[in-house]
Amino acid sequence: MRAGASVFEVPPPRDERELLSRALALEGRTLEVIAAEVGVPAPGSGLRAKGKVGELIERALGARAGTASVPDFTHLGIELKTIPVDDAGNVQESTFVCRVSLHDADRAEWDTSAARAKLACVLWVPIVVPRDGSDRRVGRAVLWRPSAEEEAVLRSDFEEIMGTIGIGGIEGVTARAGQALQLRPKADSGRARTLAFGAEGERIATVPRGFYLRTRFTARILESTRVTSPTPIE
Amino acid sequence: MRAGASVFEVPPPRDERELLSRALALEGRTLEVIAAEVGVPAPGSGLRAKGKVGELIERALGARAGTASVPDFTHLGIELKTIPVDDAGNVQESTFVCRVSLHDADRAEWDTSAARAKLACVLWVPIVVPRDGSDRRVGRAVLWRPSAEEEAVLRSDFEEIMGTIGIGGIEGVTARAGQALQLRPKADSGRARTLAFGAEGERIATVPRGFYLRTRFTARILESTRVTSPTPIE
DNA sequence: ACGGATCCATCATTGGATCCAG
DNA sequence: CTGGATCCAATGATGGATCCGT
Numbered sequence: 001m002r003a004g005a006s007v008f009e010v011p012p013p014r015d016e017r018e019l020l021s022r023a024l025a026l027e028g029r030t031l032e033v034i035a036a037e038v039g040v041p042a043p044g045s046g047l048r049a050k051g052k053v054g055e056l057i058e059r060a061l062g063a064r065a066g067t068a069s070v071p072d073f074t075h076l077g078i079e080l081k082t083i084p085v086d087d088a089g090n091v092q093e094s095t096f097v098c099r100v101s102l103h104d105a106d107r108a109e110w111d112t113s114a115a116r117a118k119l120a121c122v123l124w125v126p127i128v129v130p131r132d133g134s135d136r137r138v139g140r141a142v143l144w145r146p147s148a149e150e151e152a153v154l155r156s157d158f159e160e161i162m163g164t165i166g167i168g169g170i171e172g173v174t175a176r177a178g179q180a181l182q183l184r185p186k187a188d189s190g191r192a193r194t195l196a197f198g199a200e201g202e203r204i205a206t207v208p209r210g211f212y213l214r215t216r217f218t219a220r221i222l223e224s225t226r227v228t229s230p231t232p233i234e
Numbered sequence: 235m236r237a238g239a240s241v242f243e244v245p246p247p248r249d250e251r252e253l254l255s256r257a258l259a260l261e262g263r264t265l266e267v268i269a270a271e272v273g274v275p276a277p278g279s280g281l282r283a284k285g286k287v288g289e290l291i292e293r294a295l296g297a298r299a300g301t302a303s304v305p306d307f308t309h310l311g312i313e314l315k316t317i318p319v320d321d322a323g324n325v326q327e328s329t330f331v332c333r334v335s336l337h338d339a340d341r342a343e344w345d346t347s348a349a350r351a352k353l354a355c356v357l358w359v360p361i362v363v364p365r366d367g368s369d370r371r372v373g374r375a376v377l378w379r380p381s382a383e384e385e386a387v388l389r390s391d392f393e394e395i396m397g398t399i400g401i402g403g404i405e406g407v408t409a410r411a412g413q414a415l416q417l418r419p420k421a422d423s424g425r426a427r428t429l430a431f432g433a434e435g436e437r438i439a440t441v442p443r444g445f446y447l448r449t450r451f452t453a454r455i456l457e458s459t460r461v462t463s464p465t466p467i468e
Numbered sequence: 469a470c471g472g473a474t475c476c477a478t479c480a481t482t483g484g485a486t487c488c489a490g
Numbered sequence: 491c492t493g494g495a496t497c498c499a500a501t502g503a504t505g506g507a508t509c510c511g512t
Binding site for chain 2: 504507508510511
């Protein structure tokens with residue numbers, strides 16, 4: 001217990017096994033309980049809490065959220081993502097992946113992209129949000145690496161979207177493009193602007209964008225490892 | 235040309251081939267043109283036209299719609315269904331199959347049901363409804379008989395729904411039941427009533443119901459024979 | 469009441485906008 | 491400006507209601 005360090009601070013996990021085992025140990029605990037254990041105020045529900053949950057779980061697993069420029073478990077090559085699910089385990093939201101640089105999209109390649117690096121290995125920690133408004137709890141964590149099929153879809157989406165941006169078509173790209181990966185605004189407001197190029201090569205100012213995983217893509221990842229299978233015939 | 239008969243009257247088709255060939259020949263024609271050819275006023279678009287389109291196509295194919303108690307192509311064992319689709323060929327609506335007798339549902343069996351008979355062989359005639367409001371046209375007709383898999387789904391839905399009604403559970407059956415076949419009101423208004431039985435065997439008055447095919451089930455039937463495949467990866 | 473269907477208010481989905489801390 | 495995400499108004503899907511002619 002050194003001066004200046006919280007008595008509750010969790011050390012970084014030494015390896016993948018330790019990280020996963022810690023994450024699995026959180027299953028069933030409410031966010032309030034976990035917050036108390038790591039010594040931070042409990043994140044409020046709803047407003048004023050975006051991003052707080054992710055930071056709480058990072059801290060609980062030893063990522064020392066918000067204290068340095070080295071987030072998540074970079075030393076293990078693992079990305080942490082919390083993901084809201086309902087009582088039945090259904091994924092409720094899309095997942096932010098990374099920002100997209102619009103001004104040099106013509107040189108982007110999937111194999112060397114930030115998107116691919118972020119998605120190479122993800123520790124998914126479901127946050128169960130009960131419909132009746134009772135306390136949020138942690139669900140069963142899943143450590144995921146894309147299958148060949150999944151990566152093929154991601155690559156295809158990436159190339160389609162970046163290709164369109166690369167030829168000056170950013171203004172024609174909506175969140176409807178992409179089976180798994182989609183492009184959406186990533187800014188504090190719709191008035192934020194960043195540099196891009198138009199169809200004639202002219203400089204244009206447009207809202208910053210980021211890649212997101214569609215809800216249904218993440219849903220499949222979590223379903224494939226769920227204990228009770230809902231057997232969807234359709 | 236006999237007295238009393240329309241000069242435009244189409245004779246009944248002699249066989250399946252002739253019927254299908256006539257239906258395929260309608261592809262691309264607008265409803266207005268077909269109406270003029272068979273000598274009836276063009277069905278209005280939207281309101282005041284429910285059912286009119288089906289009767290127009292019946293007449294154009296030789297079913298003599300609305301003139302007798304023998305509709306469709308009973309002599310060939312073929313049911314005609316017009317089905318609205320958008321410009322891209324996407325099915326827009328569910329399809330009425332038949333009314334359901336609620337008071338003797340406990341004795342109903344799929345093999346001898348009106349629903350199975352109606353769906354044994356269907357000539358689907360797509361009606362293309364352009365989004366821009368331009369004239370409706372006939373699409374490419376499809377003659378369909380359920381595959382073993384399709385019939386298994388239909389049978390399962392039928393048995394589940396009729397089973398529930400049979401034990402007095404009609405008031406618990408909503409249009410959410412059934413993968414392919416669903417039960418919905420079939421009446422001129424929500425105040426119409428017919429005889430059924432409740433959970434204690436008591437007589438109850440409830441809104442008349444009918445079987446309908448879900449939009450997505452019909453969509454698959456038409457997709458499976460569509461020339462240009464949209465390649466849905468998901 | 470039956471047989472031909474479509475209409476439309478309500479619910480579910482989701483694309484685009486936004487929130488917070490460092 | 492970045493990394494952590496959720497919010498919510500507008501669009502889409504569909505369950506229940508309805509329309510017409512015989």
